């Protein structure tokens with residue numbers, strides 16, 4: 001059996017793995033990407049809302065408002081739901097998330113991530129140009145609708161806070177909403193319009209376009225199971241379909257499945273998941289949705305994807321591999337039909353995915369402390385499409401001894417002791 005050799009194995013061909021592979025390749029490394037699927041971008045990086053969220057300065061932290069916590073605890077809020085039977089498995093993680101969401105620590109997370117967020121669209125623009133897929137980036141920005149004066153007022157305060165970090169946008173009244181999105185129906189207190197974020201109408205297609213670029217530049221893709229990873233004197237090896245695949249360095253970029261590799265190696269990293277669902281629906285007649293639109297108070301988002309209008313849900317806390325319970329999707333569907341002229345579902349069943357999250361909402365990026373040549377790049381939470389290429393740059397700079405463009409210390413795995 002032939003043995004394949006490279007400088008680096010990247011485990012996982014989502015946006016994060018492909019972003020890292022391209023940046024390593026740009027720095028002269030011979031890279032093999034390994035995934036259990038034959039194509040890149042088939043999992044979480046396929047199913048997201050398509051936002052390149054360069055305006056998202058403040059990560060999604062655990063709420064500190066008692067009323068909001070109570071609403072979530074009652075399991076009636078559309079934004080967040082939990083599977084009661086799974087509560088014992090994720091409660092310890094939720095406690096860590098709560099503690100990491102104190103105002104000081106939340107601010108620390110926001111400031112640590114800010115250089116990556118600011119870099120996010122720049123990195124995508126460069127890769128999209130090189131990959132030759134300008135149609136996969138729309139410069140529409142997005143709209144957050146609010147149905148109550150209270151939630152609009154709170155959002156306006158958040159927006160003012162973000163503005164201090166250079167975020168552009170405007171608060172829209174009902175007339176301005178109608179001018180931007182003539183097909184929406186409802187009683188809106190107002191909206192916040194963020195013009196800068198990019199929108200990707202086929203996120204899985206973008207990961208595939210990046211993987212194709214990687215292939216054109218000599219990168220190799222192997223179908224294999226990352227759980228076969230072993231270390232020996234020659235470095236790291238996994239079992240490929242035609243023999244071993246071997247490299248000195250390995251990058252774990254398995255998103256919500258990263259624990260399948262780090263846990264057997266003895267790392268106790270508190271990786272949790274926030275599950276989410278989507279379903280595509282055909283627009284009715286000639287109705288056009290011009291921007292992704294978040295119906296904030298009702299907890300779902302509509303995004304005008306190439307495949308149809310993608311309805312994405314908020315967060316579901318559950319075991320990663322628990323059977324799907326698309327309650328939020330079912331509740332959102334009639335509300336979405338009332339908001340925008342939607343026709344038949346395009347998909348036979350809802351898609352389910354899992355946002356890979358650390359309690360401080362920062363990814364783990366950098367060298368594993370106890371194994372030579374082992375590198376981590378996972379836990380991109382709500383922003384993995386956004387951040388994949390930027391964190392890929394950061395990791396590649398660290399691996400090749402360049403000066404990193406951002407302080408990488410907040411992302412070190414050592415923060416978990």
Ligand SMILES: Cc1cc2nc3c(=O)[nH]c(=O)nc-3n(C[C@H](O)[C@H](O)[C@H](O)COP(=O)(O)OP(=O)(O)OC[C@H]3O[C@@H](n4cnc5c(N)ncnc54)[C@H](O)[C@@H]3O)c2cc1C
Nearest residue numbers: 014015016036044045048049051226255276383384385386
């Ligand atoms: C509903 C929803 C909406 C979202 N909206 C947005 C958004 O608008 N903007 C944004 O920036 N982010 C968004 N996100 C988050 C974003 O999608 C994720 O952060 C991101 O996709 C994570 O990328 P990844 O490459 O780390 O993981 P993945 O894309 O899941 O990639 C991991 C890869 O590992 C592979 N793998 C797993 N196990 C094995 C194994 N044993 N062997 C080999 N390979 C394996 C998988 O096949 C997969 O290809 C959203 C997420 C959800 C769920």
